[in-house]
Amino acid sequence: MKRKLWITGAQGQLGQSLAKYVDDDRYDILWTDYPEGDITQTEVVQKLFQKHVFDTVINCAAYTAVDRAESEVEKAQAINVDGVQNLVDACQSCGASLIHISTDFVFDGDANTPLAETETPHPQSVYGQTKWAGEQVVLNANISAAVIRTSWLFSEFGHNFVKTMQRLGTEKSEISVVNDQVGTPTYASDLAQVCSQMLPKLKELKGPEIFHFSNRQACSWFDFANVIMEQSRLECRVNPIPSSDYPTPAKRPAYSVLNTQKIEDFLGLQIRPWPEALRECLTHLDP
C-alpha cells in the first residue's frame, strides 16, 4: 500500500525541486502551498490530517525573506514557529514522521571551521531566531523527525542569488558583491534528492535529529557571483566589497560552512561541489 506524504510549501524552491525525486509509485502525495495549505491555521492542518492520515510530512513551507523579517517579526514567527508547532502536534497525534528544513543562519558566524550539528546556535537575525525556535519545536516532540539545516539555496525556481546575478549580469557591465561572508551554496535539487533518500530512513531515528546538508566547497558570495557570471558566459565584472559597504537590515553570519559528515554517513552520500550542481541548474535557465 502507498504511504501518504504531505509536502507543504510546494511552490517554493525546495517544494518544486522535490517533484523530480519523490516517487509517485511509493507515495500518495498531497502538494499544498499558501493559502490552501496554510500551516499557520491549526484547523487547516488538523482537517488535512483527518482527511488524509499522513505517514510523513516534508515541511518546505517557510518565511524566507531574511531582511523583511526584521520588520515582520510576527509573520516570520507565525510561519517558522507556530506553523511548525501545528505540524508537529498533528504528526504527534497520529504517529506521523516529519522532515523539517532549517538554515545555517541559526549560527552567529564566529566559527572558522565547518559547523557540526553539535555546535550551539546563536542567531543574529529575526529570520535566524524564528528558524531556531522552529527547530526546538521539532526537537522537543515525540516523533521520528529529521531537521535538515541547509545553506544558500539556489535553483531554477523562485527568487535566488543565481537568478539575481544573471539578471544583473545582463543589465550591467560591473557589480559589487560582498567577499567577507563565507558559506556553501546548495542546489535545491540536490537537497530534494537528500529529502527523498531520508524518507525511508526516518524510522531508523529514535527521535528528532539534526542533520547538516549543503553542496561541497566553501566560498564567499563574491566567489559565487564570479562563477555564475563565468558559467553563464556573462561579461560582467564582479568587484569584491566588505559587508560594511552593503548594509542590510538583517545581520548575516560571516562564516556558516556546515559540516555534512553526519548526513553523508547516515545516507551513504557522495556530495558534489556546488560549481558542478550550478552547471546543471543553468541548463534550466536562460540568462
Ligand SMILES: NC(=O)c1ccc[n+]([C@@H]2O[C@H](COP(=O)([O-])OP(=O)(O)OC[C@H]3O[C@@H](n4cnc5c(N)ncnc54)[C@H](OP(=O)(O)O)[C@@H]3O)[C@@H](O)[C@H]2O)c1
Ligand atoms: N532560500 C535559502 O537560501 C535557504 C537557505 C537555508 C535554508 N533555507 C530553508 O529551506 C527551506 C526551503 O526554502 P525555499 O528557498 O524553498 O523557500 P521558498 O522558496 O521561500 O518557499 C517557501 C514556500 O512556503 C510558502 N509559504 C509561506 N507561508 C506559508 C504558510 N503559512 N503556509 C504554507 N506555505 C507557506 C511560500 O509561499 P509564498 O511564496 O506565497 O510566501 C513558498 O511557496 C526553508 O525552510 C528555508 O528556511 C532556505
